[in-house]
Amino acid sequence: MTPADSDDRPRSPDSDQWHRSPDGDDRHRSRGSDHQDRRTRREQAVRSAVRQGLISPEEPVAGLLDVTGIRRSATALREAFAELTAPGTPVLHAFAVKATALVPVLRLLAEEGLGCEVASPGELALARAAGVPVSRTVLDSPAKTPAELREALALGITVNADNPQELARIDALVRSAPTGSPLGLRVNPQVGGGTIDAMSTATATSKFGVALLDEGARDWVVRAFLDRPWLTRLHAHVGSQGIPLERMAAGVRATYELAEEINAAAGRRQIDTLDIGGGLPVNFGSDEDTPAFATYARLLRDTVPGLFDGRYGLVTEFGRSLLAKNGLVIARVEYAKTAGGRPIAVTHAGAQLATRTVFAPGSWPIRVEAYDAEGRPKSGPAVAQDVAGPCCFAGDLVAENRSLPLFEAGDLAVLLDTGAYYFTNHYAYNSFARPAVHGFTADPAAPQGVRFSVARPSQTVEEIVAESGGGQRDAFITEG
Known part of the structure; x- marks a missing residue:
């Protein structure tokens, strides 16, 4: 039995699998660059978080997400591709759930017309909990079990097979039961890596x-495609942070050329959709969104002109570039001390949150700003100092020898550009609790003009004990 959509007819442009720019209210209209007022929103949010008790001696660390910023990032992505694609071209922007695996975030992005790219049963469950339609969900895991594949095919979720063995599993499942899942194959164009080996795919x-x-x-x-008329997609993802845009575009071009070769061999438009992955790098040096989605889309148009002519539907899988600059961590300075003549601010945000930054600071530097205990930006002469976390090893530093206004006990260290891969990739060193994450928006009716919504409450000590086998305390104890 072949999938329900195994013929070579073009997929309907009206399918809810695809997003088109809505004509709704003002939040969907172009606003241009957002970096000018990003700082203003951030400063107001930090001050309000202190006044509303989100950060305190009892809650010494918290994450904040800029809801307005997230909406604007989603709009920028949609508009960048809509500007270049032929009318009626189906385009699905599937957010990489691993970047910020929070149900309220996925729900917000779904409202903005985005879908989800998932890579585990847990991520799929989060997408479903957020109400993301299966028609906007893409499964890309490199290690899918038979049970995962069976569930995805039963739901009608798009599946990209990673390798020949997985494709053989799908063959067996497709023969045993019909499916409405669009099916594709992931290829590695082998165009090379970037400056961070671990991010080069x-x-x-x-x-x-x-x-x-x-x-x-x-x-x-x-041959795999010619033997399977129901295999209609090609997927490639060249990499992430540290990958030059030109290399990403070269990988897309190689994938496009392969699709053209397969369709020519088939004598029909068998491949109707190209999934070009995500991986747009993030500028961690300022509030500017560089490179912009529009910059990358124009490079793709120049490198692969046929990509946007309407013959292929498009899927993207951006993650970090949508959320990173829309999040920040506020950490209370518990102690201010010196060692070897260097000031050290000991805070409550270290490797348990900023894992990549602590272990690979050259690849994952983050900006840190100094605020006073009332949530106001600190002034005064810059002093070279370390900003340390609470974990019990010497290298737990989010910033080393960084010039900042001198921290004092009770001040706040604000870690910027942390909206992706910081809030939901917790490192459970020393069994520190996962902090609360709050979304914020401007609201004249709210205290201090900022309304906060809990995206995730802080983890309790009881939950840490339960997660660590508290209910099985005597599991290794034997009688006698």
Whole structure:
């Protein structure tokens, strides 16, 4: 039995799988660059968080998400591609859930017309809890179990097979039961890596996809499609932070050329959709959104002109670039001390939140701003100092020898650009609790003009004990 949509007819532009720019209220209209007032919103939110008790001696660390900023980022992404694609071209922007795995975030993005790219049963469950339609959900895990595949195909979720063995599993499942799932194959164009090895997914030996330059691989891919008329998508993701835009575009071009080759061999438009992944780098040096989605989209148009002519539907999978600059961490300075003549601010945000920054500061630097105990930006001469976290190892530093107004006990260290890969990628060192995460929006009727909504409450000590086997205390105790 083949999938329900196994023929080669174009997918309906009216399907709710695809998003088109709405004609709704003002939040959907272009606003241009947001970096000018991002700082204003941030400063107001920090001050209000202190006054409303979100950060205190009892709650010494919290995450904040700028709801207005998230909406504007989603709008910028949609408009960047809508400007270049032929009328009626189906485009799905599927947010990479791993970047910020919070149900309220996924719900907000779904309201903005985005879908979800998931890579585990947990991420799929989060997307479903957020009400994201299965028609806007894409499963890309490199290690899908038979049970995961069976569930995805039963739901009608898009599935991109990672390798020949997985494709064989899908063959068996497709024969046993019909499915409405659009099905694709992930390929690795092997165009090379970037400055961060761990974020480079298109190297010669990457674990992801079918390596196109390996001997016989390209011929195998073409034959795999010809043998399966229901296989209608190609997927490639070149990398993430540290990957030059030109290399990302080269990977998309290689994927497009492969699709053209397969369709020519099939004598029909068998491949109707290209999933070009995400991975747009983030500028961690300022409030500016550089590179912009529009910059990347225009580069794609220049590098792969046929990508936008309407013959292929498009799927993107951006994550960090949508959320990073729309989040911040506020951490109370518990103590201010010196060692070897260098000031050290000991805070409540370290490796348990900023894991990548602490262990690879050269690749993942973050900006830190100094605020006083009332939530106001500190002034005064800049002093070289360390900003340390609470974890019990010497390298738990989010900033080392950084010039900032001198921190004092009770001040606040604000970690910027932390909206992605900080709030939901917790490192449970020393069993520190996961902090609360709050969304904020301007609201004249709210205290101090800012309305906060809890996205996730702080983890309790009781929950830490339960998660750590508290209910199985005597599991290793034997009688006698």
